[in-house]
Amino acid sequence: MADQPTADFPASQIGAPTDAIRVGPAPADAVIEVSLYLKSRGGETQALAGAADPRAALAAHRAYHHKDDFLAVERFAAKHRLSVVAVEPARRLIKLKGSVAALQAAFGTELDLYRQGDRQFRARTGMLRLPAGLLPIVEAVLGLDDRPAAFAKALPMTAPTEAGYRPNQVAAFYDFPTGVTGAGQCIAIIELGGGYRDSDTQAAFAAMGLAVPTVVAVPIDGAANNPGQSIAADDEVALDLQVAGGAAPGARLAVYFAPASFTGFVDAVSAAVHDPTNHPSVISISWGVNETAWSAAARQAMDGAFQDAATLRVSVFVAAGDNLATNGAADGALHVQYPASSPWAIGCGGTLIATEGNRIISEVVWSDTGNGEGTGGGISTLYPVPDFQKTVNQATGRGVPDVAGNAAQPTGYLTMVNGASKVIGGTSAVAPLWAGLAALINEKAARPVGFFLADLYAQPDLLRPVTEGNNKPKGTNVGYSAGPGWNACTGLGVPRGMALFGKYTTPIT
Numbered sequence: 001m002a003d004q005p006t007a008d009f010p011a012s013q014i015g016a017p018t019d020a021i022r023v024g025p026a027p028a029d030a031v032i033e034v035s036l037y038l039k040s041r042g043g044e045t046q047a048l049a050g051a052a053d054p055r056a057a058l059a060a061h062r063a064y065h066h067k068d069d070f071l072a073v074e075r076f077a078a079k080h081r082l083s084v085v086a087v088e089p090a091r092r093l094i095k096l097k098g099s100v101a102a103l104q105a106a107f108g109t110e111l112d113l114y115r116q117g118d119r120q121f122r123a124r125t126g127m128l129r130l131p132a133g134l135l136p137i138v139e140a141v142l143g144l145d146d147r148p149a150a151f152a153k154a155l156p157m158t159a160p161t162e163a164g165y166r167p168n169q170v171a172a173f174y175d176f177p178t179g180v181t182g183a184g185q186c187i188a189i190i191e192l193g194g195g196y197r198d199s200d201t202q203a204a205f206a207a208m209g210l211a212v213p214t215v216v217a218v219p220i221d222g223a224a225n226n227p228g229q230s231i232a233a234d235d236e237v238a239l240d241l242q243v244a245g246g247a248a249p250g251a252r253l254a255v256y257f258a259p260a261s262f263t264g265f266v267d268a269v270s271a272a273v274h275d276p277t278n279h280p281s282v283i284s285i286s287w288g289v290n291e292t293a294w295s296a297a298a299r300q301a302m303d304g305a306f307q308d309a310a311t312l313r314v315s316v317f318v319a320a321g322d323n324l325a326t327n328g329a330a331d332g333a334l335h336v337q338y339p340a341s342s343p344w345a346i347g348c349g350g351t352l353i354a355t356e357g358n359r360i361i362s363e364v365v366w367s368d369t370g371n372g373e374g375t376g377g378g379i380s381t382l383y384p385v386p387d388f389q390k391t392v393n394q395a396t397g398r399g400v401p402d403v404a405g406n407a408a409q410p411t412g413y414l415t416m417v418n419g420a421s422k423v424i425g426g427t428s429a430v431a432p433l434w435a436g437l438a439a440l441i442n443e444k445a446a447r448p449v450g451f452f453l454a455d456l457y458a459q460p461d462l463l464r465p466v467t468e469g470n471n472k473p474k475g476t477n478v479g480y481s482a483g484p485g486w487n488a489c490t491g492l493g494v495p496r497g498m499a500l501f502g503k504y505t506t507p508i509t
Contacts (some may be wrong), residue, residue, distance in 0.1 A: 004131040006108060009138070011297035014129040017114050017121075017147050018409030026111040026122050028101040033085060033221075034143035035267055036073060037301045038092040039136075041065045041352045044311050055276055055314050069137045070094055076134060080106035090274045092139070092304070093267075098280035103144060109128050111144060116407065121261075125149045130504075139304060140297035142263035149262060149289045154236040155322055155373060155409050155426040164414040165355075167246025168208045170406050173353065173360050176497035181250025182439035187271035188280035189240045189253060189432065192260040192287050194233025195209065195225040196241055197418065204242045204416040210249040215241065215276065220258035220268045227418065238417040239424045240286050240432045247436025250443070251417035254278040262298045266307035269339075270305040273314055281448040284435035285318040285345075291338035291382055299338065306344030313450030317434045318345045319427035320401040321376025324367065325471045325479030325488075334478060336378045336400045343386040346453060347400040350375035350407025351466055364454070365469025365482050365489040366408040373409070374471050375427055377401050377480060377488040388454040392486040400455055404466060404490035405430040437495055444505040455503070456492055460485070462500050463493035 030241060043065070044058055051057035062489050070087055072093050077084055082098035096103075100111055108129030111122050124145045130138060165173075196215070205212045217225035227234050237255065256272050258264035265287065272283055291299070321327050321337035329333055329335045340347035350366035367374035383398035393399040406412075412425030442448045471489045472479030480488035 004130055004133050006129040006178050007135055009128045009130045009135065009297070011300060012141060012295055012403050014125065014145065014295045016125045017116065017123045020114040020116040023113040023115050023120065026100045026113050028099065028278060030100045031097060032100065032103065032143065033095055033097045034141055035263055036094050036096060036141050037139040037304065038066055038069050038094070040092065040304060053255070055090065055274060055279070058308070058312065062092060063089035065091060072133060072137065076106070076131060077327060082106060082430055084484065091270045096107045102394065107141060114147070116148065120122035121147050121149060126379045140301035142266060142301065146259070146261045146263060147435035148260055149293060154239045154286065154424045154428040156235050156422050156424050163410055164412045166208050166414050167243040168210060170244050170413065171247040171436065171497070173355065174405065176247060176437055177440050177501040180440045180443045181299065182436065182443055183250035185248065185282065185439040185442050186252040186278045186280040186352065187244045187248065187435050187439050188275070188278070188283040189244060189255045190268050190272065190285045190287065191237050191240070191255055191257050192264060194230050194237040195227030195257070196237050196255065196428030197227050200238060200416040200418065201241065205245065205249065207414070207416070208246055210246065213245045213251060213253055215253045215255065218254055218271070218278070218280065220256055220271055221264050223257040223259050223264065225255065225257055234417055235424055236286060236428060237414070238415050239413060239429055240284060241413050243413055243429050244284055244432035247433055248439035251436070251439040252278065255281060262294060266298060266301045266305065269302060273305050273309045273312065273463055274288065281314055281442050282318045282435045282438045283314060284432040285316065285339065286431050288319060288337040288340055290329055290335045291341045291380060292335065294338055301343055302339055303342050304499050306339070306342050308475060310344055310451035313448040315435070315438045315448070315450055315452065317348055317431040317438070318347050320349045321430045322350070322373055322426045322428070323376060324369070324372065324374045324473045325376070325378050326473055327376050328372070332478065334378050336380050338377050340376070341380040341383060341398055341400050343383050343398050344451065346434070347402045347491065348427055348434055349404040350427040350430055351404050351490055352408035353406045353411050363466050363494065365466060365471060367469055367471055368408065372473065374490055375404070375407060376385045377471055379488060388457045389486070392457060397414045399486065399488050401491040402456065403434060403463065403492055405433045406492050434495065437497060437500065441501050449504050459503070460492050462496055462503060464491040464496055466490040482492045
């Protein structure tokens with residue numbers, strides 16, 4: 001490799017950070033860690049056929065078929081005085097560590113320090129360079145740049161808590177199956193900040209009349225369960241945990257805490273998909289940012305993790321965002337949120353419900369234009385229409401969301417956070433709600449439902465359509481309207497819990 005020329009790595013292209021001030025060059029002697037993801041060599045589906053432990057089988061398959069790729073990266077690292085921190089074949093991941101100076105030389109880039117508010121971070125611009133021998137096998141190099149991303153957050157409400165609903169009450173509204181609890185299943189919950197307190201979890205489940213589920217924190221890239229540092233992030237964690245657990249109180253909840261960067265995000269999802277300890281069958285993600293903010297390489301690495309999830313029959317539910325059809329972008333153009341727009345994720349939009357007794361009497365698109373809030377949704381500019389959506393989506397790109405559920409703040413979820421009860425809304429609640437339903441189904445299904453969008457689009461009567469409302473920002477005609485069939489506000493609709501449960505658990509005769 002010593003004599004190999006280097007070439008641009010086009011998928012690594014990224015622009016300068018916005019709304020940030022350059023401070024100066026990153027200290028040359030600072031030591032950082034990067035995650036280098038390899039491209040899949042394929043053949044995994046056949047290799048896992050009949051495997052008793054699919055995760056172990058996938059790890060063994062990739063260890064064998066990627067061994068030369070890992071050796072090539074290790075030789076590259078040695079040449080540039082980088083140490084190999086970890087090699088994880090199942091994830092196609094090799095972690096490298098070195099000084100800023102060494103990493104800049106290795107990847108042909110310059111790292112600068114930027115300040116945004118009270119946070120300082122590293123960033124680069126342009127493309128990385130790689131030796132010609134590595135270009136065909138490297139999917140992404142993440143971690144050189146640790147800029148923050150403007151991830152969507154749960155939306156706390158200041159109205160009286162009487163306006164909200166307990167998470168298990170919302171599950172009942174949607175006819176979630178009873179007699180099952182998600183026992184034997186694990187729901188992975190991805191968090192990019194904040195933390196939970198055991199006392200809040202105990203109080204929340206006592207208020208729901210449910211046993212407290214098993215909750216474990218999984219640290220990723222140096223992050224950890226850290227409540228009390230960010231009220232907004234704590235709101236998100238509490239909402240995710242209590243909604244998923246309220247819907248499926250017998251499931252194990254594994255909370256993966258990662259840094260709020262693109263690298264941390266990808267590493268957390270990859271770790272959850274391939275976790276040999278917790279074995280999640282469902283993943284809930286309530287975070288995201290405009291899809292165009294991601295480099296192509298970072299999206300490819302995330303999509304690769306989602307494809308692995310599908311191969312392992314792990315369902316991934318992702319919030320579609322809370323800032324209407326523009327996703328809060330200042331340019332006023334239409335944007336969809338990633339990773340909800342990934343063709344390997346199940347995007348979750350939001351509704352506003354009205355109830356009477358124990359039932360929903362009306363349901364419309366969640367759109368609070370006065371506050372600039374409402375369900376995200378629209379058409380991707382980066383992904384074509386996936387096969388499962390071609391019969392209902394006549395646009396040029398992948399449509400978001402696929403499914404929906406209660407998300408509006410006035411009808412939000414009663415949640416315990418840092419000793420106080422508050423109502424929290426947002427599509428951040430819909431992903432864990434659907435994750436809980438999947439865990440209930442998986443408890444009795446012959447095999448986990450996994451990536452089941454092809455089934456939903458082929459049999460839309462498994463959901464109840466939402467046909468009224470839109471996600472257009474106030475004062476504009478930019479956005480989308482609900483209507484019969486799939487729409488870019490609420491997708492195919494909201495869950496018919498027992499219908500979905502029956503489809504996957506009724507024996508075939």
